Amino acid sequence: MGSETDNNGGPRHVAIIMDGNGRWAQARGRPRLFGHHAGARRVREIVEACPVSGVDYLTIFAFSTENWKRTQTEVAGLMGLFRRYITKEMQEFVRENVRVRFIGDRVRLDRKLIVLMDEAEELTKHCDGTNLTIALNYGGRDEVARATKRLAEDVAAGKLDPKDVDEETLPKYLDTCVLPDPDLVIRTSGEARISNFLLWQSAYAEYEFIDTLWPDFTSAEFKQLVASYGGRERRFGGVKS
């Protein structure tokens, strides 16, 4: 399978804010982490739905720069879940030809997790099927700030002339520099917010805010959202031709 799919005007890059794990667990009288585990199991189903939906890039918001404010138990539980998830799922992603990447600031993540993230990227770097990007300790403003710092360093080092800085320049410094911009951003669980996700990259994206809690989100619903996108017209600020 090649990385470019003809998807008849459907979204090539879908980004998802996976929200509602906590409420899903609470509704069952279970701890929040129970919901995160259920949410993690959903990820594979959606990744597997990408090739048949013509989606080449899937980017998922797993942990935000704001999520550190949660209880120590929940944060530690999530970090443990990410470590186990990467350890357990990577061989399967290789078999399914899924290329895995991570975006976000790694500095605050624990050493073991960073090693696993590096290994996963290395192990799947030859895969040319679905591009799965996992946002971990990611915040859109933080990403733009880090990018700006690197850009400023290049200016200070004489590698970049400020006169040449335009809107094509900054994206080269973003964590997403090798990815196309998302065409469709989905948020589950009924909240209509973008919560600092892919701020720069989503300037022209379509948004779908749906009520389903993430652990209940199925491939059927994903395919339906992808198909309904195909019927829309995007003008990128221009007029209808």
Ligand code: FPP
């Ligand atoms: C938001 O639900 C979800 C998160 C902060 C974590 C997302 C993580 C996963 C789906 C699990 C694992 C992902 C991978 C890649 C292994 P919430 O806790 O804010 O839910 P609530 O709004 O109902 O409280």
